[in-house]
Amino acid sequence: MDKVGVWLIGARGSVATTATAGAAAIKAGLAPPQGCVTESPNFPATLVPLAGLVFGGHDITETPLRKRAEQLGRAGVVPPHLPDLIAADLDAADAEIRPGHVPGDVPGDRDQAAAAARLGDDIAAFRTRHHLARVVVVNVSSTEPPAADRPEFARLADLEERLAAGDDVLPPSSLYAYAAFQAGCGYVEFTPSTGPTLPALAELAALRQVPYAGRDGKTGETLVKSALAPMFASRALRVRSWSGLNLLGGGDGATLADPAARSSKQLSKDQVVAGVFDEPVEGQTHIDFVADLGEWKTAWDHVTFEGFLGVRMALQFTWQGCDSALAAPLVLDLARLVARAHEKGRHGPLPELGYFFKNPLGGGEHALAAQYARLRAFAEELS
Amino acid sequence: MDKVGVWLIGARGSVATTATAGAAAIKAGLAPPQGCVTESPNFPATLVPLAGLVFGGHDITETPLRKRAEQLGRAGVVPPHLPDLIAADLDAADAEIRPGHVPGDVPGDRDQAAAAARLGDDIAAFRTRHHLARVVVVNVSSTEPPAADRPEFARLADLEERLAAGDDVLPPSSLYAYAAFQAGCGYVEFTPSTGPTLPALAELAALRQVPYAGRDGKTGETLVKSALAPMFASRALRVRSWSGLNLLGGGDGATLADPAARSSKQLSKDQVVAGVFDEPVEGQTHIDFVADLGEWKTAWDHVTFEGFLGVRMALQFTWQGCDSALAAPLVLDLARLVARAHEKGRHGPLPELGYFFKNPLGGGEHALAAQYARLRAFAEELS
Amino acid sequence: MDKVGVWLIGARGSVATTATAGAAAIKAGLAPPQGCVTESPNFPATLVPLAGLVFGGHDITETPLRKRAEQLGRAGVVPPHLPDLIAADLDAADAEIRPGHVPGDVPGDRDQAAAAARLGDDIAAFRTRHHLARVVVVNVSSTEPPAADRPEFARLADLEERLAAGDDVLPPSSLYAYAAFQAGCGYVEFTPSTGPTLPALAELAALRQVPYAGRDGKTGETLVKSALAPMFASRALRVRSWSGLNLLGGGDGATLADPAARSSKQLSKDQVVAGVFDEPVEGQTHIDFVADLGEWKTAWDHVTFEGFLGVRMALQFTWQGCDSALAAPLVLDLARLVARAHEKGRHGPLPELGYFFKNPLGGGEHALAAQYARLRAFAEELS
Amino acid sequence: MDKVGVWLIGARGSVATTATAGAAAIKAGLAPPQGCVTESPNFPATLVPLAGLVFGGHDITETPLRKRAEQLGRAGVVPPHLPDLIAADLDAADAEIRPGHVPGDVPGDRDQAAAAARLGDDIAAFRTRHHLARVVVVNVSSTEPPAADRPEFARLADLEERLAAGDDVLPPSSLYAYAAFQAGCGYVEFTPSTGPTLPALAELAALRQVPYAGRDGKTGETLVKSALAPMFASRALRVRSWSGLNLLGGGDGATLADPAARSSKQLSKDQVVAGVFDEPVEGQTHIDFVADLGEWKTAWDHVTFEGFLGVRMALQFTWQGCDSALAAPLVLDLARLVARAHEKGRHGPLPELGYFFKNPLGGGEHALAAQYARLRAFAEELS
Ligand SMILES: NC(=O)c1ccc[n+]([C@@H]2O[C@H](COP(=O)([O-])OP(=O)(O)OC[C@H]3O[C@@H](n4cnc5c(N)ncnc54)[C@H](O)[C@@H]3O)[C@@H](O)[C@H]2O)c1
Ligand SMILES: NC(=O)c1ccc[n+]([C@@H]2O[C@H](COP(=O)([O-])OP(=O)(O)OC[C@H]3O[C@@H](n4cnc5c(N)ncnc54)[C@H](O)[C@@H]3O)[C@@H](O)[C@H]2O)c1
Ligand SMILES: NC(=O)c1ccc[n+]([C@@H]2O[C@H](COP(=O)([O-])OP(=O)(O)OC[C@H]3O[C@@H](n4cnc5c(N)ncnc54)[C@H](O)[C@@H]3O)[C@@H](O)[C@H]2O)c1
Ligand SMILES: NC(=O)c1ccc[n+]([C@@H]2O[C@H](COP(=O)([O-])OP(=O)(O)OC[C@H]3O[C@@H](n4cnc5c(N)ncnc54)[C@H](O)[C@@H]3O)[C@@H](O)[C@H]2O)c1
Ligand code: NA
Ligand code: NA
Structure with missing residues (x-):
């Protein structure tokens, strides 16, 4: 071949x-x-x-x-x-x-x-x-x-x-x-x-x-987002906020410590939530360089949503991955x-x-x- | 009508x-x-x-x-x-x-x-x-x-x-x-x-x-499982363990405090992971009655998985829902x-x-x- | 009296x-x-x-x-x-x-x-x-x-x-x-x-x-920090990074949405880690206004530390409190x-x-x- | 000498x-x-x-x-x-x-x-x-x-x-x-x-x-417990439940997979909460053998507590340590x-x-x- x-x-x-x-x-x-x-x-x-x-x-x-x-x-x-x-x-x-x-x-x-x-x-x-x-x-x-x-x-x-x-x-x-x-x-x-x-x-x-x-x-936090966001959507659960903090070291982390480069990544990360839900969803995604994490990334996401009769609920996840x-x-x-x-x-x-x-x-x-x-x-x- | x-x-x-x-x-x-x-x-x-x-x-x-x-x-x-x-x-x-x-x-x-x-x-x-x-x-x-x-x-x-x-x-x-x-x-x-x-x-x-x-x-932990498990499967990430602890109060929690009733629920909860993955996956799902939680449930799940070249990674989530x-x-x-x-x-x-x-x-x-x-x-x- | x-x-x-x-x-x-x-x-x-x-x-x-x-x-x-x-x-x-x-x-x-x-x-x-x-x-x-x-x-x-x-x-x-x-x-x-x-x-x-x-x-994340940091110190575990994300609504959250006010709070929050450890510790503390949380706050902290023979370990906590x-x-x-x-x-x-x-x-x-x-x-x- | x-x-x-x-x-x-x-x-x-x-x-x-x-x-x-x-x-x-x-x-x-x-x-x-x-x-x-x-x-x-x-x-x-x-x-x-x-x-x-x-x-979950429990006590916050799940591999984990040995460890782990608080506190501590974790342990603890005017709050932590x-x-x-x-x-x-x-x-x-x-x-x- x-x-x-x-x-x-x-x-x-x-x-x-x-x-x-x-x-x-x-x-x-x-x-x-x-x-x-x-x-x-x-x-x-x-x-x-x-x-x-x-x-x-x-x-x-x-x-x-x-x-x-x-x-x-x-x-x-x-x-x-x-x-x-x-x-x-x-x-x-x-x-x-x-x-x-x-x-x-x-x-x-x-x-x-x-x-x-x-x-x-x-x-x-x-x-x-x-x-x-x-x-x-x-x-x-x-x-x-x-x-x-x-x-x-x-x-x-x-x-x-x-x-x-x-x-x-x-x-x-x-x-x-x-x-x-x-x-x-x-x-x-x-x-x-x-x-x-x-x-x-x-x-x-x-x-x-x-x-x-x-x-x-799409390898980490955003991957999980794109698996979870449709779950809320199909269940008619109204997502009200989605916040996240990404901690990463490595060469990529060092590059993203620069706010200009970081903004490219943040724009990219925000696509999923905006793309899945009709209504706007509150919340920011932070990216921090933490040299001590080496080639590893830890991301925490926190989601609040509203269900039947307006009841408020929450989901949070922590992803620990090796980006490369x-x-x-x-x-x-x-x-x-x-x-x-x-x-x-x-x-x-x-x-x-x-x-x-x-x-x-x-x-x-x-x-x-x-x-x-x-x-x-x-x-x-x-x- | x-x-x-x-x-x-x-x-x-x-x-x-x-x-x-x-x-x-x-x-x-x-x-x-x-x-x-x-x-x-x-x-x-x-x-x-x-x-x-x-x-x-x-x-x-x-x-x-x-x-x-x-x-x-x-x-x-x-x-x-x-x-x-x-x-x-x-x-x-x-x-x-x-x-x-x-x-x-x-x-x-x-x-x-x-x-x-x-x-x-x-x-x-x-x-x-x-x-x-x-x-x-x-x-x-x-x-x-x-x-x-x-x-x-x-x-x-x-x-x-x-x-x-x-x-x-x-x-x-x-x-x-x-x-x-x-x-x-x-x-x-x-x-x-x-x-x-x-x-x-x-x-x-x-x-x-x-x-x-x-x-x-399927309303809580298992719902999230059934959204996340296919993510691992389609990405060819090999899930090695999936463990969980469900804390719940309410009438349902009180019923499930009885080990016999609990075993029905546990059998049911274990279907998703077994159903999505070909290989057996380690891990247990616990259910505890915690009266103080009232009608609310908190569930924590911990997943370990193996990626490219055998690298080990982990995902955990906490679900806080109102079951009813x-x-x-x-x-x-x-x-x-x-x-x-x-x-x-x-x-x-x-x-x-x-x-x-x-x-x-x-x-x-x-x-x-x-x-x-x-x-x-x-x-x-x-x- | x-x-x-x-x-x-x-x-x-x-x-x-x-x-x-x-x-x-x-x-x-x-x-x-x-x-x-x-x-x-x-x-x-x-x-x-x-x-x-x-x-x-x-x-x-x-x-x-x-x-x-x-x-x-x-x-x-x-x-x-x-x-x-x-x-x-x-x-x-x-x-x-x-x-x-x-x-x-x-x-x-x-x-x-x-x-x-x-x-x-x-x-x-x-x-x-x-x-x-x-x-x-x-x-x-x-x-x-x-x-x-x-x-x-x-x-x-x-x-x-x-x-x-x-x-x-x-x-x-x-x-x-x-x-x-x-x-x-x-x-x-x-x-x-x-x-x-x-x-x-x-x-x-x-x-x-x-x-x-x-x-x-000192009522929330920082309270927990001041209880946990001395644990690491007395055990001679070397804390390498401490990162945090605070999500809060309410009037206080609305005020802190302003970067100038927020910087007062961040300076204040950083005292504990600096005060307990001799060596500098990496990491930032973020504060986000999330209106949907109302009078409630959710804070996530992630700590990496080094123990015997340089082994790396981690602790994370999520605090869900009502600040007032x-x-x-x-x-x-x-x-x-x-x-x-x-x-x-x-x-x-x-x-x-x-x-x-x-x-x-x-x-x-x-x-x-x-x-x-x-x-x-x-x-x-x-x- | x-x-x-x-x-x-x-x-x-x-x-x-x-x-x-x-x-x-x-x-x-x-x-x-x-x-x-x-x-x-x-x-x-x-x-x-x-x-x-x-x-x-x-x-x-x-x-x-x-x-x-x-x-x-x-x-x-x-x-x-x-x-x-x-x-x-x-x-x-x-x-x-x-x-x-x-x-x-x-x-x-x-x-x-x-x-x-x-x-x-x-x-x-x-x-x-x-x-x-x-x-x-x-x-x-x-x-x-x-x-x-x-x-x-x-x-x-x-x-x-x-x-x-x-x-x-x-x-x-x-x-x-x-x-x-x-x-x-x-x-x-x-x-x-x-x-x-x-x-x-x-x-x-x-x-x-x-x-x-x-x-x-005292090296992991219980260490953290003994640092956190006094925080609640001195602040007059009334702890209502403390639940935990310990996941561990290794030789110790394999030994503790046996319910008889496990019960020794569980009795031991329950001392701290009982020792710090005057009132009884709901909740169980589970220990699971998860071979895939090798010499590492992951423990999740979930605490509910009551503050001023009866407001309910919660703290959870995840500890990831190398026991040896x-x-x-x-x-x-x-x-x-x-x-x-x-x-x-x-x-x-x-x-x-x-x-x-x-x-x-x-x-x-x-x-x-x-x-x-x-x-x-x-x-x-x-x-
Ligand atoms: N790892 C992931 O999960 C993931 C996911 C999505 C996107 N990415 C992106 O992949 C890229 C690489 O990530 P990484 O972790 O390998 O980063 P890295 O810092 O280890 O590698 C980047 C490489 O690019 C080289 N480079 C820089 N400028 C160059 C130029 N002008 N011409 C040619 N080479 C140049 C650098 O010398 C370096 O060797 C980053 O942009 C990252 O954001 C990575
Ligand atoms: N809430 C959820 O998210 C969820 C999800 C899946 C399954 N379930 C199941 O739904 C059921 C109900 O949950 P719940 O929270 O409403 O519990 P609950 O304890 O509040 O209500 C159960 C009701 O069943 C009644 N009952 C008991 N035995 C009966 C009998 N022999 N005949 C007729 N009625 C009888 C009780 O008196 C009570 O009113 C449980 O089996 C629970 O496991 C609930
Ligand atoms: N709640 C906590 O856990 C906590 C912990 C530490 C510090 N604090 C601080 O306590 C303060 C109050 O928090 P809150 O949640 O009650 O906020 P809030 O927004 O509900 O209340 C602030 C009040 O201050 C009033 N105010 C504003 N400017 C004023 C001025 N110049 N003179 C007089 N009053 C003025 C406002 O009208 C408002 O009624 C904040 O600065 C907050 O950072 C709160
Ligand atoms: N690692 C920790 O953080 C920690 C904390 C508290 C207590 N402990 C306790 O320390 C002990 C050792 O933990 P580990 O991880 O090294 O376990 P391990 O399984 O690696 O080692 C136990 C050793 O004991 C030996 N052994 C078993 N029965 C014996 C006997 N009758 N006489 C002599 N040797 C015997 C085994 O052959 C093995 O080499 C366990 O009881 C554990 O519960 C460990
Ligand atoms: Na949209
Ligand atoms: Na199968």
Whole structure:
């Protein structure tokens, strides 16, 4: 069967390293494919097997993948002895990591136009070198602040005119999406960053006939929200407030300690409650960086609701998860599904993949079970 | 439109009183129909309106319904001033309550055969007196211990032979179901008691062409379980343990303080986890009577699960609900749905109503969203 | 025995109304003195009895106390039928409420100097009218933002010079403290506002020989913190992070929805952890206004700590309290204790009352049990 | 300085192995003495230094200590690489472990009299071999069921008569205490087992002039209880119910899966609430074995209480601890304190050590802060 490339933006981050290490471990029979949605018997065999995935990517740090994996081993994200057992695969993936684009970095790319060309060439060369049928670019790099709107985002021609003029107008995630589309690759926006959501980029994806999906992988508190909110709705229980506090460490936590980046994540997290209920629901979602939690997250949610004859009741939950372990298998799922959709001729946003995201591109349901039913139907179509 | 009777076994209990009071409050425009599933726009207008329900029932206590409602007002289950405002409706329902059957009570019914005849006559007379198209019998009386199996439960002929011989072989809930079926009524087993689950009674329901549904209304901890368990399953997260502690006061709590009655409830509660996951899951569900909680319940559940590369994670939730306020609107929903199914010629168990129960009769899914989809399809068929 | 006046700043607020209503209820034998620390047998009989307290105060709203009490009855803070039973006491207290000072309110007091004189006269007239041995002024008005420092706060002479010049330099709470001291009254700062904490006011208290205590009543999350933090400390368990989210409705919650007021409260809440542990501890405390919670508060705290050989562990708690019901009896306790201290010749800050406060004036321990031991010793001295 | 022996009954269990490994790690400078109460500057320098402790003991399994330590390394109780670094110390301690007494084991000790003599000889030989000033015997073996009372437990003479007659009347823990006392050693009952609590053994301890302490190390849920219960008491808040569910894996959890052993632990856990409050408090404490939790414990407690004017409030907490990591340093603390008390001539029960126990022998307070104050005063006396 054809091999498929997984090109990770942020290839040396926690999620990327866990995904790369995990695929190697499963291929070597060292771990079962737990946490991989598409490995369940509910999914057709036409998806590329996990062993058929080849890894590469862009990053702006130089820490070798093997060292990152060892750090994750000490942090309990991957089994401590795993990195040694899959060292060859890690080194192979490491050899495929190219320098990312640092906005405003003088010795790097001259301007965004040059950067886009260079990034696209990196991906195309990877595809050729490994004789890959297709490459899916997955953004798992640090979350950006929300981007201010600009007139040239509305049309591809205007955007390309600005880029050609040497202006740096795109947020990094959108630059990566631009490069991916130009290189004829499907794209997954796993972060809450802007990525492919600009109209100009939707135009480009249509032009290049490439599919994309996003935004912001749904792995923890929001996952639970999307399972619980429909319960209240179907029971005609009126949710009055939904409040939450997320405590997390790790690289992602450190990034989100910056209020600008945090606001991207908070906007994303608020979609589910707003999407499931008709009436407005009070409450805020806080995100705190707590270095001591390392790669772990603890989230507490508190919900008040009104039932028969106005009686007030409450539900609270505490979620204790390892974000990278939750996200990594979804990266593999998404790469397989987007590659197959690409192969079958789908292009533009894939709302059928809303199951995986806090803020589904292309619209659609926020209720988890409905999203899953839609995902399974989509997988059926792809078979 | 035709009126429908709701005949409540345990008509003076918390759930029954709240259902009776709530229907009156909604009819009088004193409260919105919050908590009523079938009042949502997702349901067809062919169901009997709430104002078309007429209440009566059996109970073994004599506390007038108005007094019970006032107690529930003080306990915060119904608004404190409501009982006064709907006194006429409460008194009307109270006038329709007949003595229940107390097993082994000498001055009462001679034997179970006599009791069944008398109970059935009470229901039939209620139907005639109010010119009701149909009556649905709903068991909301105290939970019984699980019944030991007996050979005569297997066939109706054998059962009736034993009853004719003056033997008292049925648990009370099954006696009520027997009387209901004989009187040509649909039946809802809202408790975890045996009720209509004996093969002999299934035979009788088929003979009389009456529908029935059950068992054990799903209103709190188990409701949340059935929303969350499918989340783990679809994400391929392997649940390893699920433990729970339910603290509750009230009449139901007092009944469940008895280990025999409690075991019926525990068996019922364990269905969801076993029903959703393929592998066995460790853990117990405890039920404690805590008088100080009054009509309120607090339940804590703790779940451990394994994700990608074997990483261990945990979820815990605390549910703080008012059981009667959660159960009462479902009693109204079930009466409407079973009446309509009866009208449309359905008989035997109604697995399409599994959404309402911890332990759905007639088989079917335990995943809440799937149950809701099935319920909506069923309501569509009934329209 | 001599009567003692309790002059409440914010006399129509939730805490003040609950304190006034509760004292009347206990006096009338309608409720036991639960929640009153000084009613325990551990306290000497030399304190003024609850029945010897006379209530009055300042407020800037006009809602009659009886109406406020009825609102609190509907909200579940006081028994719903209580306000009727103690109507005479509520009306008597209501008749003793005088207009508070609204900063910058033109038709009111000309300037702060005039206001201070008028407020002090109100208190003195109350004392005379009721033949009170002593009056204790207790600030339970809305929390103010932290006050910026000013040079004239350092010395009484400078402060009075500015006031005499018609300058409005004091935050309202400090104006009340100034008026109280000038009127020869003890003062309790039950809020996190500036109140008596300016050096110029300490000078004045010394001059007038009056005692004072504060700051910010310790009634919920912080109370639990001060009970738990010493547990970790004595066990040599190293606390690494302490995070919290407070959800509250009510008037206090509405005030704290303003970030400026909220910062006063947050500063106050952070004292305990900083006070108990030697090393810095990570983590933030959030306060959210959730109108749906009414007079109730839910707080969640999450603590990570390190034990033997560096093993990481965690504790979390959820507190569900009714703030006014927790605060009101402490207002009575404080009035009794400060009155007695005044009688016994104590003046200046009373660090022995640190047990009652998040941020004890005059220094001292943050560990709850140590504070209680000190309180008991102090009460002994006062006997 | 003199060396002190720590003779562990259950020397190959989790607690014993962690204590032995931890002492070695601290001695080698590989870990700070976190979790050791007596290492805080609040304690006098007259206690034997951790480096002066020598380890040995009895056990009935043969798994070498190094292997047990490696298992605990994989389970996250001790750092994974520690066992290798302290292999020599582990092997030295392992060489000092002698076969424990298995009740009714034919090839082992002939009868309890013989066993007691043999066990005492083992301890005495250890003392001689290592030139130890003193040995403290600490029982950290599996919890026993509560022992039925017997007439001969009342007097030493009667007990010894029965033993001399070849009757096996003592529960194992009491046999170990008997042997320890006979060998002139202080004794710590760290489990909820009977141990030294028989009057006949108190007589023996007096005769041999040896001190002892116990029962049942206070390390988790009960520790938190003893910090929180006094908070409610001093605030005059009336606790109405206290319920708990403990989930634990490990060897201790497996032992407590047996209802008989569990009842010893439950009795012990119920002491605090009963000891702090005057009125009876509703509620049960459950203990469930959940293998998946490994060496970790999760406990949830739910408390309802009544405040001013009867308002109901609630507190809940979740404790997530590693029991062995919490217990091990206390074993070291107790050995040091009992050794020093022995040296200073103290004998009989040491109620001053109640801080360490769920069920303090010799009586005394259950409030944690009061226990700590008493412990510090005791340590002062010993200096
Ligand atoms: N883990 C989850 O559960 C989850 C869920 C949803 C979304 N996400 C998102 O996934 C992303 C990755 O999370 P993580 O925990 O791996 O974070 P991380 O901090 O460990 O990794 C981010 C990586 O991105 C790299 N990077 C930063 N800027 C870059 C640039 N301009 N070009 C290329 N690489 C760049 C960094 O060097 C780093 O290696 C975050 O945006 C996070 O919000 C994660
Ligand atoms: N409230 C919920 O959320 C919920 C959910 C599922 C099931 N249930 C079940 O509903 C039932 C009712 O709960 P409740 O809280 O109203 O209890 P309750 O104790 O308040 O009421 C039970 C009533 O049944 C009556 N009764 C007892 N034996 C009877 C007999 N032989 N014949 C006729 N009446 C009899 C009692 O007198 C009482 O009035 C219980 O079995 C409970 O387990 C309740
Ligand atoms: N309830 C608790 O547990 C608790 C604990 C610690 C501190 N506090 C503090 O106690 C205070 C009162 O809390 P509450 O819940 O009663 O609030 P509330 O909003 O119900 O009452 C505040 C009252 O103060 C009055 N007020 C506002 N400005 C005033 C002024 N300049 N002069 C006179 N009166 C004025 C308001 O009109 C209102 O009646 C708050 O500052 C709160 O932070 C409460
Ligand atoms: N860990 C804590 O926080 C804590 C707190 C209080 C009490 N305890 C008690 O400490 C004890 C040890 O706990 P653990 O987790 O180490 O248990 P564990 O099961 O790991 O170890 C118990 C050890 O005792 C040995 N043993 C059993 N019977 C024996 C006998 N007759 N003679 C000698 N050895 C025997 C076993 O072989 C095993 O090695 C338990 O009784 C537990 O209840 C532990
Ligand atoms: Na919406
Ligand atoms: Na199953």
